[in-house]
Amino acid sequence: MTVVELREVTKTYPGGVTALDGVSLSVGEHELVAIVGPSGSGKSTMLHLLGTLDRPSAGTVLVEGTDVSRLPDRRLSALRARRIGFVFQQFHLASGVSALDNVADGLLYGGAPLAQRRRRARRALERVGLGHRLDHRPHQLSGGEKQRVAIARAVIGEPALLLADEPTGALDSASGAGVLDLLRELSGAGTTVVLITHDRDIAALLPRQVRMRDGRIVQDDARVEAAR
Amino acid sequence: MNRGRAKAAPAGDAPARLGPRDALRVGAAGLRARPMRVFLSALGIAIGIAAMIGVVGISTSSRAQLQATLDRLGTNLLTVGPGQDFFGEDAQLPKESVGMVGRMPDVESASATAKLDDAGVYRNDHIPSGESGGISVLAARLDLPKTVGLDVAAGTWLNAGTAKYPAVVLGSAAADRLGVAAPNVQVWLGSQWFTVVGILEPNQLAPELDAAALVGWDAAASHLGFDGHPTTVYTRAREDAVAKVRDLLAATANPQAPTEVQVSRPSDALAAKNATDEAFTGLLLGLGGVALLVGGVGVANTMVISVLERRAEIGLRRSLGATRGQIRLQFLTESQLLAALGGVGGVAIGIVVTAVFAVSQGWPTVVPVWAMAGGVLATLLIGGVAGLYPAIRAARLAPTEALAAP
Numbered sequence: 001m002t003v004v005e006l007r008e009v010t011k012t013y014p015g016g017v018t019a020l021d022g023v024s025l026s027v028g029e030h031e032l033v034a035i036v037g038p039s040g041s042g043k044s045t046m047l048h049l050l051g052t053l054d055r056p057s058a059g060t061v062l063v064e065g066t067d068v069s070r071l072p073d074r075r076l077s078a079l080r081a082r083r084i085g086f087v088f089q090q091f092h093l094a095s096g097v098s099a100l101d102n103v104a105d106g107l108l109y110g111g112a113p114l115a116q117r118r119r120r121a122r123r124a125l126e127r128v129g130l131g132h133r134l135d136h137r138p139h140q141l142s143g144g145e146k147q148r149v150a151i152a153r154a155v156i157g158e159p160a161l162l163l164a165d166e167p168t169g170a171l172d173s174a175s176g177a178g179v180l181d182l183l184r185e186l187s188g189a190g191t192t193v194v195l196i197t198h199d200r201d202i203a204a205l206l207p208r209q210v211r212m213r214d215g216r217i218v219q220d221d222a223r224v225e226a227a228r
Numbered sequence: 229m230n231r232g233r234a235k236a237a238p239a240g241d242a243p244a245r246l247g248p249r250d251a252l253r254v255g256a257a258g259l260r261a262r263p264m265r266v267f268l269s270a271l272g273i274a275i276g277i278a279a280m281i282g283v284v285g286i287s288t289s290s291r292a293q294l295q296a297t298l299d300r301l302g303t304n305l306l307t308v309g310p311g312q313d314f315f316g317e318d319a320q321l322p323k324e325s326v327g328m329v330g331r332m333p334d335v336e337s338a339s340a341t342a343k344l345d346d347a348g349v350y351r352n353d354h355i356p357s358g359e360s361g362g363i364s365v366l367a368a369r370l371d372l373p374k375t376v377g378l379d380v381a382a383g384t385w386l387n388a389g390t391a392k393y394p395a396v397v398l399g400s401a402a403a404d405r406l407g408v409a410a411p412n413v414q415v416w417l418g419s420q421w422f423t424v425v426g427i428l429e430p431n432q433l434a435p436e437l438d439a440a441a442l443v444g445w446d447a448a449a450s451h452l453g454f455d456g457h458p459t460t461v462y463t464r465a466r467e468d469a470v471a472k473v474r475d476l477l478a479a480t481a482n483p484q485a486p487t488e489v490q491v492s493r494p495s496d497a498l499a500a501k502n503a504t505d506e507a508f509t510g511l512l513l514g515l516g517g518v519a520l521l522v523g524g525v526g527v528a529n530t531m532v533i534s535v536l537e538r539r540a541e542i543g544l545r546r547s548l549g550a551t552r553g554q555i556r557l558q559f560l561t562e563s564q565l566l567a568a569l570g571g572v573g574g575v576a577i578g579i580v581v582t583a584v585f586a587v588s589q590g591w592p593t594v595v596p597v598w599a600m601a602g603g604v605l606a607t608l609l610i611g612g613v614a615g616l617y618p619a620i621r622a623a624r625l626a627p628t629e630a631l632a633a634p
Contacts, residue, residue, distance in 0.1 A: 048627075048628045051547065053546070053547060053627040053628050053631070054626070054627070054628045073551065073552060074242065074243050074551050074552075074553075075241070075242070075243075077243050077546070077549050077550060077551040077552075077554075078241045078242060078243035078244070078549065078551075079241070079549075080546075080547060080548070080549040081243065081244065081548065081549020081550075082241060082549070086544075086547040086548075088544070088631070090540070092540055092541070092543075092544040094257065094261070094541070095261065096260065096261055097257065105548065106548060108246070108250060108254070108548065108550075109243065109244060109246065109545075109548055109549035109550050109551075109554060110244055110549065111244025111245065114249070114250070114253075153548075
């Protein structure tokens with residue numbers, strides 16, 4: 001079953017820069033995909049399109065079978081609130097706010113009441129191995145722990161799709177490995193994970209790799225396998 | 229997974245509503261992160277509101293004081309004085325006018341004073357005549373304190389005995405000017421020594437008695453050549469018949485020439501003095517309004533900077549599923565909270581200012597509820613207007629652009 005699919009997607013920015021050029025990609029349930037490429041290859045643009053944060057100039061983006069290219073902004077927001085989780089390189093945690101409440105904010109726009117959000121945030125933090133750090137503020141956490149909090153926030157709503165933009169980019173290799181293990185674990189538990197990285201070594205650790213260059217996919221393991 | 233259901237679920241789902249409590253939490257969280265800036269912007273609003281609350285509070289307290297004074301002194305005192313006759317000459321009240329006024333229906337009491345223009349009062353006989361310090365010498369009826377409501381500060385009022393002899397009661401200002409601190413001293417009055425038997429408390433309904441030396445009706449006639457014509461008749465009417473008595477007073481006091489009589493109600497003069505203060509209050513309120521406006525511009529400025537600084541947060545919230553409307557709501561709420569914080573602080577400062585001023589003046593402290601509620605409501609409005617543009621800018625920010633911010 002396809003969770004997210006790009007069909008002949010092109011993205012041209014004002015000024016004439018073509019970030020994506022007729023890209024097609026299909027990610028199925030339980031997949032753990034690395035999108036790898038040098039900077040400027042279009043991988044961030046692809047993540048934005050997969051996550052409905054941006055719209056394609058041409059082509060179709062399907063999330064769980066729904067064409068999202070023409071959905072109004074409110075619908076896209078609701079879709080992100082319920083079906084898509086994001087993890088960023090810079091964590092984007094609110095400073096001065098406890099880990100628990102940072103994670104609980106992952107459900108803020110889904111309509112759950114505060115008590116329920118906090119209950120589920122506690123469970124999500126326990127799931128990423130931070131059950132003992134509930135009341136810590138971001139500045140009291142290590143980089144790896146911060147990213148785990150951010151991951152807990154992304155998965156608290158049990159999204160169908162988890163998009164991670166260079167999640168290990170700001171971490172030392174040990175913490176980075178821990179975060180990768182966690183993402184793999186989540187994928188094993190049923191979440192579809194798409195990870196963006198410029199690091200080939202990290203990409204090599206994941207089951208499926210999509211290599212990009214100059215806005216095009218130059219290699220996709222899935223296609224290689226299909227061709228076999 | 230069933231493809232049909234998957235297709236229906238996201239497309240049919242509208243975004244969840246952000247409840248008022250969550251909106252408040254989100255708005256407050258934005259303020260908590262920058263306490264110093266919040267304090268300073270709120271202070272701008274607080275100063276404006278405090279100025280307005282203070283002005284309203286002080287003028288209300290002063291009015292409450294006036295009301296208390298009038299309640300104590302009564303508003304039923306009427307005075308009758310001689311006006312001018314047809315040729316512009318000063319008129320005289322008939323000698324019998326006091327008695328006639330006293331016998332009117334609905335009149336509770338009547339008394340009188342008579343100004344003795346030829347007499348002056350001096351500290352001693354070495355003071356050149358004419359340097360009377362503005363103190364007038366009045367002949368007074370014995371029932372004057374009862375009718376006007378005079379209180380004696382020291383000594384006693386005149387009695388049937390002392391009224392016949394050279395005894396004098398001084399108004400408080402007169403006592404000050406003559407350097408008389410206590411009774412039983414002598415003053416040079418109408419070319420002879422008079423003994424001071426009492427000193428009066430100041431009276432707001434009859435300020436003319438403050439700078440007066442009061443001698444008995446009979447003593448004035450026997451020692452000072454008084455002709456018996458009163459110059460001011462004081463009368464207390466029944467509370468519910470003040471207007472009726474007022475209409476009849478002129479004709480009663482001087483039936484031959486009612487047009488040569490001036491009737492007035494001293495409590496009206498007090499109220500009118502207060503009304504003139506209100507124009508000044510309006511001016512001060514306007515100044516407070518300008519301060520409030522400047523405070524509002526400060527809040528707008530703070531919010532614009534806040535939106536610029538928090539692009540990453542806006543991007544994150546959009547990725548978490550916030551709609552444009554919810555981002556707008558967040559910044560509007562934050563702006564209104566910021567302004568309301570200033571408003572509540574300003575009301576508190578205004579109350580303190582009013583209380584300090586009122587207590588120093590010996591007034592009751594009164595801050596009307598409408599002013600406090602109006603102050604807070606005004607700040608909510610200001611917060612809304614000041615936050616509108618920044619909030620719209622925040623909501624218009626594209627999620628990708630916001631996330632690209634450092």
